[in-house]
Amino acid sequence: MLTGRCLCEGVRFEVTGPLAPLGYCHCKQCQRASGSAFAANSTVAKSDLRFVAGEELIREYESSPGRFRAFCSRCGSPVYKRVSEQPDSVRIRLGLLDGDPKLQARVHVWVSAKAPWYEITDSLPQLPEGLPPRK
Numbered sequence: 001m002l003t004g005r006c007l008c009e010g011v012r013f014e015v016t017g018p019l020a021p022l023g024y025c026h027c028k029q030c031q032r033a034s035g036s037a038f039a040a041n042s043t044v045a046k047s048d049l050r051f052v053a054g055e056e057l058i059r060e061y062e063s064s065p066g067r068f069r070a071f072c073s074r075c076g077s078p079v080y081k082r083v084s085e086q087p088d089s090v091r092i093r094l095g096l097l098d099g100d101p102k103l104q105a106r107v108h109v110w111v112s113a114k115a116p117w118y119e120i121t122d123s124l125p126q127l128p129e130g131l132p133p134r135k
Contacts, residue, residue, distance in 0.1 A: 004096040006077035010054040013079075015092070017048025022094065022103040023131070024124075027110035029063050033071075033078045037118035040094040041081070042103060049080070049090060107131070 002015040020043035030039035051058075058079060060068040066084035071077060080090040094101060108120055112128040120126060 002101060003098045004092070005098065006054070006057075006072040006075055006079060006096060008072060008075035008077070010057045010074050011051065011072045011077070011079055012053040013096075014050045014052055015044055015048060015097075016050060017045050019044050019092075019101055019103060021106040022101070024105055024108045025110055026108060026114040026118075027130075028113050029069070030110070031113075031115060033063075033069055034093070034095075037115040038108070039078070040105070041091045042094055042101065043089050043091050046082075046088050046090055049092065 003012070004015065005012045022040060022042050024038045025041055026038045030041075031037060033039065054072070057073050058070050059073045060070045060082075063069050068082050068084075070079045070081070072079060077096065078093045079096065080092045082090045094103075105122075105124055108124055108126045109130050110128075111120070111126040114120070
């Protein structure tokens with residue numbers, strides 16, 4: 001089990017199930033939501049994410065149709081993203097985890113929107129847009 005918390009520690013959660021492979025998202029929305037060049041994200045089953053404190057502090061923002069970004073209303077930390085078409089999972093922001101998720105990054109996505117001041121220097125695959133749809 002992994003635990004996590006927002007910056008003010010008002011929102012605290014547990015991840016009780018497996019995390020999907022880690023990816024770095026360079027889309028403009030992730031840049032703006034994280035305040036950085038990219039966001040480190042992983043998908044988890046919604047049933048494996050349990051809020052132990054502060055769930056009432058979470059506010060969602062519909063950043064594009066059917067895509068909701070959740071933040072702590074007190075400190076602004078991004079907590080997760082959910083997509084209407086995928087109601088059983090959420091993408092959590094790995095920077096909120098307390099421990100090591102024991103994941104290695106597998107891919108950079110939305111590299112076509114990469115911050116011009118950031119250079120990708122690793123050998124991970126770089127996709128110009130998002131991941132291809134699952135079959």
